[in-house]
Structures are given as C-alpha cells and as structure tokens.
Amino acid sequence: MEQQWITGGTAATDGVTIKGLGDVRRAPGMRARAVGEGPAAAAVVGDCTLTEQELRTALPAVRAGRWAELTRWPGSYWVIADNGRQHFVCGDLAGLRAIYYTLQGERAAWATAARLLGCPLVPDLPWLAARLTAGEHHWPHHSPYERIHLVPGGFGLLLTPGALPQLIDVTGIEPVAELREGAAQFGRALTDAVQRRVHDADGVVGADLSGGLDSSAAVVLAAETAHVHAVTYTDGYTSAEDTAFASRVAEHTRIEHTTAAGGDAQLPFGFPAGQPAGTEPVLEAATYTMDACYLAPVRDLPVHLTGHGGDVVLDASASCWARLLQDGRRREAHRQVVAFARLRNTAPGPAWKTLKQAAGLGRSTALLRAAEALEHGPAAGERATGGWSWCRLGAGASWLTGHGRHQVAALLRQAAREQQPEHADEFDQWAALRSVGASARGWEPYAHALGIQPVYPYLDNQVVRAAFAVPALARRGLVAYKPLLRAALPQLPDWLTSRRSKGSFTAQRIAGLARHHGRLTELVGASPLAAAGLIDPAAVQTVLAQTARGHNATAIADLHHLLVTCWWLTGQKARLEAAC
Structure with a gap:
C-alpha cells in the first residue's frame, strides 16, 4: 500500500x-x-x-x-x-x-x-x-x-x-500502589508543564481564573516564575463563592486580575453572526460571547493558561466503585458509596443499584442492551442517579425517530464488538480524557478568533501519565476533594485545597435557552439531523420549552450537545452548498 x-x-x-x-x-x-x-x-x-x-x-x-x-x-x-x-x-x-x-x-x-x-x-x-x-x-x-x-x-x-x-x-501507564507514592511525581510533572510554558513566553502571560481548584493551582504555579494577568467571568448568575475564591487567589499570588461582567448579551446559545465554527461541534460554541467578553483583556498575549482537563486527571468518577465490584470487593464498594452519599445528603440506594448492574453486565452487554431498548420502541432518557453505567441513554434517546433509533442501535452493536478497556475505571478515565481533549482541540478556531494562545498543562502526556498511575479510587477521595492536588502541591494554601464545592453554568444555560428560545426552535427544525429523519423536532421543542422555563433542568446537558451540533451542521451544510 x-x-x-x-x-x-x-x-x-x-x-x-x-x-x-x-x-x-x-x-x-x-x-x-x-x-x-x-x-x-x-x-x-x-x-x-x-x-x-x-x-x-x-x-x-x-x-x-x-x-x-x-x-x-x-x-x-x-x-x-x-x-x-x-x-x-x-x-x-x-x-x-x-x-x-x-x-x-x-x-x-x-x-x-x-x-x-x-x-x-x-x-x-x-x-x-x-x-x-x-x-x-x-x-x-x-x-x-x-x-x-x-x-x-x-x-x-x-x-x-x-x-x-x-x-x-502508547499509553505507557506505570501504576503505583497509592496516592502518596505517585503524588510527588505528579507535582513535578504539573509544575514543569506550567512553569516551562510561562518561562518560554518571556513576558506577561494570560490565565483563566474561575476560582476552581484547577485554574487556581495553575495560576499559583505560574505566578512563582512569571507576571500573570488572570481573567474571570462573572454575571448575575455566577456563584458568589467562585468569584470570591478567584479574588482571593489573585490577592494571594499578587497577580494582575481582571473580572469581566457579562450581561444578557453574553448568555449562551446566542451564536452571533460571524462566529467561527471549526471542523467539529464543541460545547464551547454556545459560550462564545462569554469567552469574547472575559478574554478581551488578555488578547494577543504569548500564552494563556487554562485549567481545562483538571477534573479528569485530578479526580475520578463513580466508575472506581464499579471497578471494586468487578474485583469482588463488594463490601468496600458499598462502604464507599454510602459514605459518599452521606457527605452529600443523598440516598445511596439508587447509585448502588446502578453500580451493581454496571459491574454485572460489563461493557459489551450494556451496549447491546441499550441497542435493544432503542430498537423496541421510543426510549425515555435515563435519569442520573449518582451511580455509573457503561452506557446511559440520555434525553436524546427520546428525540430519535424510529429511523434514528435503528441507526443508533446499529452503531451501538458495532461498538460492542470493538476492543476497549473492560475495567470500568480504565474505560471511564480514558473516555473522559479524550472528551476534554476533543473540547480543547475543537476550541482552536475560537481561540484564534479571540487572539488567545491557550495551553493545557493538565493534558500534557507526562502529567496524564503521572495522574493515571495513581489508582482511580485514591484520586476519588471521600473527605478531601481532589486529594491528589493537595498531596502533590503542598505549597497551595489550605483554604484553597479544602474547597469542596464547584461552580457551574447551569443557570446561565437555562437563561440562554429562554432568551433565544424562538431562534433555537427554528435551528432544531432546520437541522440536517431533522431533515435526515433522525430526530423529531417536535419532541425536542417540547423539552426545550420546559427547560427554558426551568422545569426540566436534567435535560440541559443533552440540549446543549444537540444545539451546538445543529448549529455546526447548519454551517457545514451552507459551506458544502457554497462549494458546489
């Protein structure tokens, strides 16, 4: 060949x-x-x-x-x-x-x-x-x-x-027995990934500073060797705790810090004219106006640090408990699930049931069952329970037409035959890593349009290897949030590493759906997915209207995926037609 x-x-x-x-x-x-x-x-x-x-x-x-x-x-x-x-x-x-x-x-x-x-x-x-x-x-x-x-x-x-x-x-992970054994190696890898970049920049570097652990840690490390200008986004829906932590980190590191205040014009799903589309759909397409607002002060700097990917390498999902069940460690798995639920004032029963089912089925069987459910009729989206499963059919399953269900079922059956890790924690951590990698890759045209040179120290090969060498169960942590970060970087202030909460943009997304509801309804109806008979626009529009009124927040993530995909496909169709 x-x-x-x-x-x-x-x-x-x-x-x-x-x-x-x-x-x-x-x-x-x-x-x-x-x-x-x-x-x-x-x-x-x-x-x-x-x-x-x-x-x-x-x-x-x-x-x-x-x-x-x-x-x-x-x-x-x-x-x-x-x-x-x-x-x-x-x-x-x-x-x-x-x-x-x-x-x-x-x-x-x-x-x-x-x-x-x-x-x-x-x-x-x-x-x-x-x-x-x-x-x-x-x-x-x-x-x-x-x-x-x-x-x-x-x-x-x-x-x-x-x-x-x-x-x-080429993954080349060399496992260690426990968190303490791998923490120093991870700390060195992350420190090098951050400080090498800011040193090479030889000047002021930009940085995201959301107030979360990941971006905050990167800013602290960068500030040790460079002049950092950090930027934070806030609006009427932003968590006051996030903003307070961002300000405290900036004060602690004595860096330059700009907080940009957005308004209704920056709400998600606006998709303004002239917004770049790139060659693949990414969630960040919906928040382009927010990005343009808060990143403007650091435009054209040689480097812009982000905390993107930190959640994946520093933490682990409930799949680590499914792995315990796969290894026959049922009592330990149950203890972990109950303790985690108690810390969050939730019932452990639903999560425990989901985990037992996942461990008992295995990956291939779970995919085949999902395919069978789709082929036998309309499937309602499965509600998240705090547990973990190999294949959770989301709200999107209820939007498929009969033709769409059979097409998706065929692809699930194909995936069931292909080789992937059969240990729950390994499968999940690699899936999550590739997802954040795709997100960063897909944001490149947006970064270029905004004059930003992003770097992602948490996604460097040696940082990922050092993190994944630590067992997923040890990274999960019960009492401490992201215990690997605390152990790896003891110079971080205790008030930062002891933070257990995490902000989200759910409120902004719901407000954005309400503000742009009419246009988004038209976008779904005109989508190539609808034209190909794969999704039913009426089913989507019902959920869209409910979510825009705040009555179905559980569907927000699936709607987000659908809307950026429809917007991207519409642009792709226009480009193909123009080329003909």
Missing part, C-alpha cells in the same frame, strides 16, 4: 521536506525538530522544547520500532518517525494533537486536520445522532465525517507497505 503523509496545524501551512519523512507541512510559528541517520528519521512538531541532540538519542527506538518511547518528552506535540520499513505518526494521550486518516484507493493518507486530507468533508449524521444519544466515548476512532477515521488519544498510527493501517498503544 502506498502512503502519503501530511502534518501541520489548522492554520495556513508552509511546506518543508524532511528526509525520510516526506512532505511535512507545519503552520507558521509551529515549532519543529527533525533528525535523520541512515534509514531512520524522526520529527517532533508542536509545543516541545526538545533539542535536536535529544531527539537524536531516540533514533535507536525508531530503528527498533519502540514507538511509545517517542511520546515521553514534556509538552504537547506530534511525532513522525520512519525506519525504512514502517512509518509512524502520533499525537498526544488526550487527542488534543489529533491524527485523522482515510483510505484513498491504494493509499492511506493522514493529517492533523480533517480538511488537509483532500477528500470531501461529509458529516456522518447517524454517528452524530448516536453521540447525542449515548455519548461519544463508545466510538473513539470515529471523526464527525464519513470515511475519515480519528486515531484515539493514547494511540499512534503505524503504516506498513502492503498492510492496512494499525493502531499502536
């Missing part, structure tokens, strides 16, 4: 040729290092301070095909390598540095952006409907487009002449 290879950013590219690697295109300003010796060649493209000499020491691994060794440098980057027999390309563990590929006759083409593959970008409507119904994590190799595949975060793509493309696992 003949291969062609492309790499680069999503901006306009310039071409360079690297011996042994073919035509490598990179975006202007994108850092690249390349070495070659005999048939072996390797290149690193992206946010990595690796020197050519350091990269040269990796050539023995290239010759031997030890591909995972090429992913262990600090930063966030792509790796391209060739040993004369095989060609290897890899992004990061989170999927922020994405790799797309497609088969074009006798050739396999790959690129770091789907549009660079040179084939039509036709949205995969059944898959988008399935993602709205059951979540995207069951199909980690799918892109939003027909016949274009996505290399899942944690895997690389290996191309061998005469063979089909092969996915290579």
Whole structure:
C-alpha cells in the first residue's frame, strides 16, 4: 500500500521536506525538530522544547520500532518517525494533537486536520445522532465525517507497505500502589508543564481564573516564575463563592486580575453572526460571547493558561466503585458509596443499584442492551442517579425517530464488538480524557478568533501519565476533594485545597435557552439531523420549552450537545452548498 503523509496545524501551512519523512507541512510559528541517520528519521512538531541532540538519542527506538518511547518528552506535540520499513505518526494521550486518516484507493493518507486530507468533508449524521444519544466515548476512532477515521488519544498510527493501517498503544501507564507514592511525581510533572510554558513566553502571560481548584493551582504555579494577568467571568448568575475564591487567589499570588461582567448579551446559545465554527461541534460554541467578553483583556498575549482537563486527571468518577465490584470487593464498594452519599445528603440506594448492574453486565452487554431498548420502541432518557453505567441513554434517546433509533442501535452493536478497556475505571478515565481533549482541540478556531494562545498543562502526556498511575479510587477521595492536588502541591494554601464545592453554568444555560428560545426552535427544525429523519423536532421543542422555563433542568446537558451540533451542521451544510 502506498502512503502519503501530511502534518501541520489548522492554520495556513508552509511546506518543508524532511528526509525520510516526506512532505511535512507545519503552520507558521509551529515549532519543529527533525533528525535523520541512515534509514531512520524522526520529527517532533508542536509545543516541545526538545533539542535536536535529544531527539537524536531516540533514533535507536525508531530503528527498533519502540514507538511509545517517542511520546515521553514534556509538552504537547506530534511525532513522525520512519525506519525504512514502517512509518509512524502520533499525537498526544488526550487527542488534543489529533491524527485523522482515510483510505484513498491504494493509499492511506493522514493529517492533523480533517480538511488537509483532500477528500470531501461529509458529516456522518447517524454517528452524530448516536453521540447525542449515548455519548461519544463508545466510538473513539470515529471523526464527525464519513470515511475519515480519528486515531484515539493514547494511540499512534503505524503504516506498513502492503498492510492496512494499525493502531499502536502508547499509553505507557506505570501504576503505583497509592496516592502518596505517585503524588510527588505528579507535582513535578504539573509544575514543569506550567512553569516551562510561562518561562518560554518571556513576558506577561494570560490565565483563566474561575476560582476552581484547577485554574487556581495553575495560576499559583505560574505566578512563582512569571507576571500573570488572570481573567474571570462573572454575571448575575455566577456563584458568589467562585468569584470570591478567584479574588482571593489573585490577592494571594499578587497577580494582575481582571473580572469581566457579562450581561444578557453574553448568555449562551446566542451564536452571533460571524462566529467561527471549526471542523467539529464543541460545547464551547454556545459560550462564545462569554469567552469574547472575559478574554478581551488578555488578547494577543504569548500564552494563556487554562485549567481545562483538571477534573479528569485530578479526580475520578463513580466508575472506581464499579471497578471494586468487578474485583469482588463488594463490601468496600458499598462502604464507599454510602459514605459518599452521606457527605452529600443523598440516598445511596439508587447509585448502588446502578453500580451493581454496571459491574454485572460489563461493557459489551450494556451496549447491546441499550441497542435493544432503542430498537423496541421510543426510549425515555435515563435519569442520573449518582451511580455509573457503561452506557446511559440520555434525553436524546427520546428525540430519535424510529429511523434514528435503528441507526443508533446499529452503531451501538458495532461498538460492542470493538476492543476497549473492560475495567470500568480504565474505560471511564480514558473516555473522559479524550472528551476534554476533543473540547480543547475543537476550541482552536475560537481561540484564534479571540487572539488567545491557550495551553493545557493538565493534558500534557507526562502529567496524564503521572495522574493515571495513581489508582482511580485514591484520586476519588471521600473527605478531601481532589486529594491528589493537595498531596502533590503542598505549597497551595489550605483554604484553597479544602474547597469542596464547584461552580457551574447551569443557570446561565437555562437563561440562554429562554432568551433565544424562538431562534433555537427554528435551528432544531432546520437541522440536517431533522431533515435526515433522525430526530423529531417536535419532541425536542417540547423539552426545550420546559427547560427554558426551568422545569426540566436534567435535560440541559443533552440540549446543549444537540444545539451546538445543529448549529455546526447548519454551517457545514451552507459551506458544502457554497462549494458546489
């Protein structure tokens, strides 16, 4: 099989040729290092301070095909390598540095952006409907487009002449026994990920400061070595506690701090004219006006720190209790569930029932049961109970037409046959990591439009590896929230790490639905998902009206996904029609 290879950013590219690697295109300003010796060649493209000499020491691994060794440098980057027999390309563990590929006759083409593959970008409507119904994590190799595949975060793509493309696992997690054992390693990795970036920026750096633990920790670390200008968003719906914590962190670190006050014009789901759409739907599309409001003071700074991804690496979901049940540790699992429920004044019974069912079914069976439920008739969305399941059909399940249910069921059956982790905690943490990686990747055109250069220290390979080395159960914590952060960074003030609450934008989203209700109703009705007979607009509009009145807040997350998908698809349709 003949291969062609492309790499680069999503901006306009310039071409360079690297011996042994073919035509490598990179975006202007994108850092690249390349070495070659005999048939072996390797290149690193992206946010990595690796020197050519350091990269040269990796050539023995290239010759031997030890591909995972090429992913262990600090930063966030792509790796391209060739040993004369095989060609290897890899992004990061989170999927922020994405790799797309497609088969074009006798050739396999790959690129770091789907549009660079040179084939039509036709949205995969059944898959988008399935993602709205059951979540995207069951199909980690799918892109939003027909016949274009996505290399899942944690895997690389290996191309061998005469063979089909092969996915290579590069996760390389080395487990530790307990939190204390892994905390120091995580602390060093996160500190380096933050401070290396702000040091390289050599000037004022911007930073999100929501008042939550993740962004606050990044700001504290950055302020130790750089001049930081942090920004916070607030409006009439923002938690006063969040704002107070943000102000206290700014005072503690003595940084420059701007709080931007938004109003009705900044409420979600406005989708103003001229808003960039990007090449995949992301939740942040709904909050573009909020972002434009609070990020304006730090526009054009060389670096902008975020806490994005902190929830995934610092915490764990109730899947860790399902894992206890899978391991036969029923008594410990029950004790954890009851203790967690008591701390939050909730009944443990529903969560315990859900966890037992998840552990008993397993992933494949759970997906097959969800498919069967869809095929047998309209399915009501399952209400979250605080437990965990392999496949929870959300409110989107009740919006599907008969045709839509059969399409989604077929995709669920396909996913049940594909290989994924069968341990609940491993499956869930990788699914969550890829989800936040996709979110960061999809926000790139918005960042570009707003003049922001975002960095995501919590998503660096070595930070993720250090976090996931700690058992999910230890990261979950009962008494302390995000105990890994407290143990890893003892210099953080106790008043910050002892915070147990977490803010949300639910109130803003409900207000945004009410403000833009008429336009959103039209958007759903005109969506390609409705035109293809996959969703019933009337069913959506009923839930939309209820939620806009504050009567069905449990559906807000599913509506958010649906609305940004409909808006994105409408823009994609317009672009396709203009190209014809």
